[in-house]
Amino acid sequence: MYIVHIASECAPVIKAGGLGDVVYGLSREVENRGHTVEIILPMYDCMRYDHIWGLHDAYKDLYVPWYDGAIHCSVYCGWVHGRLCFFIKPHSEDYFFDRGCYYGCNDDNMRFAFFSKAALEFLFISNKRPDIIHCHDWQTGLVPVMLYEMYKWHGMANQRVCFTVHNFKHQGIAGSEILKATGLNNEMYYYDYDRLRDNFNPFALNLMKGGIVYSNHVNTVSPHHAWEARYSEVSYGLGHTLELHHYKFDGILNGIDYNIWNPEIDTFIPHKYTIDKFAGKAQNRKALRDRLLLRDDDKPIVAFVGRLDGQKGVDLVHHAIYYSIHNNAQFVLLGSATEPSINKWFAHEKFFLNNHPDCHLELGFNEELAHLIYAGADIIVVPSVYEPCGLTQMIGLKYGTVPVVRGVGGLMDTVFDKDYDQHHSPDKRNGYVFYQNDNHALESGLERAISLWHYYPKEFEILQKQGMEYDYSWNNPGQQYVRLYDYLRHK
Ligand SMILES: Nc1ncnc2c1ncn2[C@@H]1O[C@H](COP(=O)(O)OP(=O)(O)O[C@H]2O[C@H](CO)[C@@H](O)[C@H](O)[C@H]2O)[C@@H](O)[C@H]1O
Numbered sequence: 001m002y003i004v005h006i007a008s009e010c011a012p013v014i015k016a017g018g019l020g021d022v023v024y025g026l027s028r029e030v031e032n033r034g035h036t037v038e039i040i041l042p043m044y045d046c047m048r049y050d051h052i053w054g055l056h057d058a059y060k061d062l063y064v065p066w067y068d069g070a071i072h073c074s075v076y077c078g079w080v081h082g083r084l085c086f087f088i089k090p091h092s093e094d095y096f097f098d099r100g101c102y103y104g105c106n107d108d109n110m111r112f113a114f115f116s117k118a119a120l121e122f123l124f125i126s127n128k129r130p131d132i133i134h135c136h137d138w139q140t141g142l143v144p145v146m147l148y149e150m151y152k153w154h155g156m157a158n159q160r161v162c163f164t165v166h167n168f169k170h171q172g173i174a175g176s177e178i179l180k181a182t183g184l185n186n187e188m189y190y191y192d193y194d195r196l197r198d199n200f201n202p203f204a205l206n207l208m209k210g211g212i213v214y215s216n217h218v219n220t221v222s223p224h225h226a227w228e229a230r231y232s233e234v235s236y237g238l239g240h241t242l243e244l245h246h247y248k249f250d251g252i253l254n255g256i257d258y259n260i261w262n263p264e265i266d267t268f269i270p271h272k273y274t275i276d277k278f279a280g281k282a283q284n285r286k287a288l289r290d291r292l293l294l295r296d297d298d299k300p301i302v303a304f305v306g307r308l309d310g311q312k313g314v315d316l317v318h319h320a321i322y323y324s325i326h327n328n329a330q331f332v333l334l335g336s337a338t339e340p341s342i343n344k345w346f347a348h349e350k351f352f353l354n355n356h357p358d359c360h361l362e363l364g365f366n367e368e369l370a371h372l373i374y375a376g377a378d379i380i381v382v383p384s385v386y387e388p389c390g391l392t393q394m395i396g397l398k399y400g401t402v403p404v405v406r407g408v409g410g411l412m413d414t415v416f417d418k419d420y421d422q423h424h425s426p427d428k429r430n431g432y433v434f435y436q437n438d439n440h441a442l443e444s445g446l447e448r449a450i451s452l453w454h455y456y457p458k459e460f461e462i463l464q465k466q467g468m469e470y471d472y473s474w475n476n477p478g479q480q481y482v483r484l485y486d487y488l489r490h491k
Contacts, residue, residue: 001035001036001131001132001482001485001486001489002035002036002129002130002131002132003027003030003035003036003037003038003130003131003132003133003134003485004037004038004039004040004123004128004130004132004133004134005023005026005027005037005038005039005040005134005135005136006039006040006116006119006133006134006135006136006140006143007019007023007039007040007041007135007136007137007139007140008041008042008102008103008112008115008136008137008139008140009023009041009102009136010023010024010027010039010041010080010083010085011023011024011025012024012048012051012080012081012367013041013047013048013049013051013052013080013085014041014042014044014047014048014102015365015367016102016103016307017306017307018166018254018389018390018391019136019137019166019167021256021257021391022136022164022166022221022254023039023136024080024081024083024257025254025255025256025257025260025474026255026474026477026478026481027039027083028082028083028257028259028474029255029474029475029477029478029481030478030481030482030485031082031083032478033478033479033482035482035485037083037084038084038085038086038128038130039080039083039084039085039086040085040086040088040119040122040123041085041086041087041088042087042088042096042097042111042112042115043076043087043088043089043097044097044098044099044102045097045098045099045100046099046100046101046102051080051081052078052079052080052085053078053079053080054078054079055076055077055078055087056076056077056078057074057075057076057077058075058076058077058086059074059075059122059125059126060074061074062074062075062088062118062121062122062125063121064090064114064117064118064121065117065121065183066114066117066181066182066183067180067181071090071091071092071094071114071118072090072091072092073088073089073090073091073118074089074091075087075088075089075122075126076089086122088115088118088119088122090114090118094107094110094111094114096110096111096114096115097111097115103338104338108172109172109173109174109178109207110177110178110181112138112139112140112142112172112207113142113174113178113181113182113207114181115139115140116139116140116141116142116143116146116182117142117146117182117183119140119143120143120146120147120151120156123151123156123159124151124154124155124156129155129156129158129159130159131158131159131160131485131488131489132159132160132161132162132485132488132489133147133159133160133161133162134161134162134164134485135161135162135163135164135211135215136163136164136166137164137165137166137167137170137208138170138171138172138207138208138211139172139207140163140211141163141172141207141208141209141210141211141212142178142182142207142210142211143161143211144161144163144210144211144214144215144216145184145196145210145211145213145214146182146184147159147161147214148214149184150183150184160216160217160488160489160491161214161215161216161217162215162216162217162218162219162481162484162485162488163211163212163215163217163218163219164218164219164220164221165208165211165212165218165219165220165221165229165388166220166221166388166389167311167388168208168220168229168234168235168236168238168388169236169311170208171198171206171207171208171209171236171237171238172206172207172208173198173201173204173205173206173207174204174205174206174207175203175204175205176191176205178205178207179205190205191205194213195210195213196209196210196213197209198237199237199238199240199241200237206238208238209238209241212238212241212242212245212249213241213245215248216248216488216491217248217249217484217488218242218245218248218249219249219250219251219252219484220249220251220388221251221252221253221254221388221389221410222251222252222253222254222388222389222409222410222412222413222414223250223251223252223253223413224251224408224409224410224412224413225251225386225387225388225389225408225409225410226249226250226251227251228386228408228409229242230242230243230246230249234386234408234409252477252480252481252484253389253410253413253414253472253476253477254389254391254394254410254477255394255472255473255474255475255476255477255478256391256394256395256398256472256473256474257473257474258398258473258474261371261374261395261398261399262398263280263281263284263375263398263399263400266371266375268367268368268371268372269284269287269371269372269375269376270283270284270287270372271283271284271287271375273375273400274468275400275465275468275469278400278461278464278465281375281399281400281464284372284375284376285301285376285377285378286376287372287376288301288332288372288373288375288376288377289301289330289376291369291372292332292360292362293360294330294332294357294358294359294360295357295358297330297357297358299328299329299330299358300329300330300378300379300449300450300453300454301329301330301331301332301376301377301378301379302320302324302329302330302331302332302377302378302379302380302381302404302446302449302450303331303332303333303334303373303374303377303379303380303381303401304317304320304331304332304333304334304335304380304381304382305333305334305335305370305373305374305380305392306335306382306392307335307336307337307338308335308336308337308339308342308343308346308363309337309338309339309342310339310342310385311384311385311386311387312335312382312383312384312385313383313384313385313406313437314342314345314346316381316383316406316437316438316439316442317333317335317381317383318345318346318349319439319442319443320381320383320442320446321333321349321353321359321361323439323442323443323446324358324359324446324450325356325358325359327446327447327450328450328454329358329379329450329453330358330359331358331359331360332359332360332361332362332373332376332377333346333360333361333362334362334366334369334370334373335361335362335363336363336364336365337363343363346361346363347363349361350363374395374396374398374399374401375399375401377396377401378401378402378453378460378464379401379402379403379404379446379449379450379453380392380393380396380401380402380403380404381403381404381405381442381446382403382404382405382406382411383404383405383406383434383437383442384405384406384408384409384411385406385408385437386408386409387406387408387409387410387411388409388410389409389410389413390405390409390410390411390414393405393411393414393415393431394414394472396467397414397415397430397431397467397468397470397472398467398468398470398472399468400464400465400467400468401464401467402430402431402432402449402460402463402464402467403415403430403431403432403467404431404432404433404434404442404445404446404449405431405432405433405434405445406433406434406435406437406441406442407433407434407435411433412433414470414472415430415431415432415433416428416429416430416431416433417429417431417432417433418430418431418432418448418452418463419432419448420433421433427466428466429463429466430463430466430467430470431449431463431467432445432446432448432449433445
């Protein structure tokens with residue numbers, strides 16, 4: 001099969017969060033299974049060019065229709081750790097992807113509507129006819145819309161679209177301008193509740209809704225979150241749309257790339273280790289302490305790695321810092337915030353705790369430090385308000401770092417409480433789960449993990465190793481996606 005991903009991120013060249021990891025890891029797995037996979041991305045000025053091999057211009061003069069004219073683009077091509085990627089670079093005064101950031105501009109809707117249009121135009125003009133076009137999140141929600149309303153009539157009638165939602169919170173709310181720009185025009189037609197009209201704002205179009213309505217298949221990134229999206233508020237107003245399209249909606253659990261996230265071969269960590277040679281874990285703890293100037297004491301290290309965002313339960317993360325340092329543990333945080341108020345809050349905490357011997361807060365994005373934290377910490381806390389899948393708990397498990405998570409979304413599908421899980425025998429349990437979104441609930445999980453470390457170190461080690469035995473690689477999800485692609489292309 002021939003699969004083309006159209007996405008706004010692909011790790012490590014463009015990574016703001018988990019989406020990048022998934023686009024890269026899934027492509028690699030599907031390619032390893034003998035299929036042809038290509039990835040189309042925007043050519044951001046701030047992406048990590050050092051991760052691209054053999055970058056060259058593959059298509060010099062791509063004219064993408066935009067309003068009444070066209071924008072001249074070049075398409076560059078290169079290999080990102082073995083994956084063939086095409087980067088779209090527009091030459092216009094809008095400087096769509098020359099903003100020094102991936103997201104967060106006022107005209108994000110226009111930027112990614114243009115990217116969606118350019119990606120389709122590139123496929124069309126260069127005569128690429130994939131069996132499956134795999135789109136991700138609202139940024140590419142217009143791809144299936146334009147494919148079925150426009151490009152289908154120009155010889156692209158056999159392409160099938162799989163649309164994966166990684167986060168329902170951001171949906172791409174736009175005005176009618178977007179219809180004029182992309183050439184879809186016909187306002188009456190698209191402002192229909194069965195098409196793109198937002199379910200709650202009658203004056204707006206919803207790009208993610210467009211993706212759901214027009215794709216051949218829609219999935220989110222874990223079975224439990226798929227259920228939550230239909231039956232609770234975490235789909236942020238799209239529940240009804242998912243209900244209407246339930247026959248083509250499901251959840252496929254993400255994997256993590258064990259070539260990148262694996263303590264046995266990880267080049268970012270000073271001491272490699274496995275279940276059988278576990279001493280390296282303690283040596284990495286020492287290395288992490290040295291690196292972050294924490295005191296070498298007989299205490300576990302609790303960690304948080306992730307975006308500092310309302311979704312991630314920042315209030316509980318904040319509480320976890322103080323709970324840990326007051327309860328015989330150390331705390332390490334690596335996070336970046338896009339929201340100014342959250343950034344300011346954690347910058348203040350960092351300043352306040354700067355000289356604390358048991359705590360280090362690192363604000364910003366640091367891939368290499370993330371690896372050392374997963375390897376050196378004993379416990380990883382994931383107190384999310386909602387979590388479509390969550391990669392950090394799965395990475396933690398692979399590194400023998402016991403997850404303490406809130407029982408939502410994909411966290412429910414991957415972490416099984418040591419003391420209370422009903423569905424797994426004690427030797428298959430791998431962490432701690434709490435349910436309520438409050439400090440007491442968080443403490444109930446964290447307290448059990450910290451106590452086990454102090455008072456039953458042998459049992460703690462067994463729990464760590466039980467987590468390491470889980471296979472959350474791309475193997476199973478890769479198989480599921482290939483089966484899905486195959487089903488779609490015969491539809
Ligand atoms: N400051 C920092 N420095 C270095 N590395 C950092 C970092 N902050 C985060 N990371 C890394 O980024 C990834 C984050 O994974 P998450 O599952 O938390 O994704 P996120 O919420 O962004 O994405 C959404 O998409 C993913 C993928 O589908 C879903 O798992 C998730 O639930 C959904 O919210 C991990 O690899 C983590 O190590």
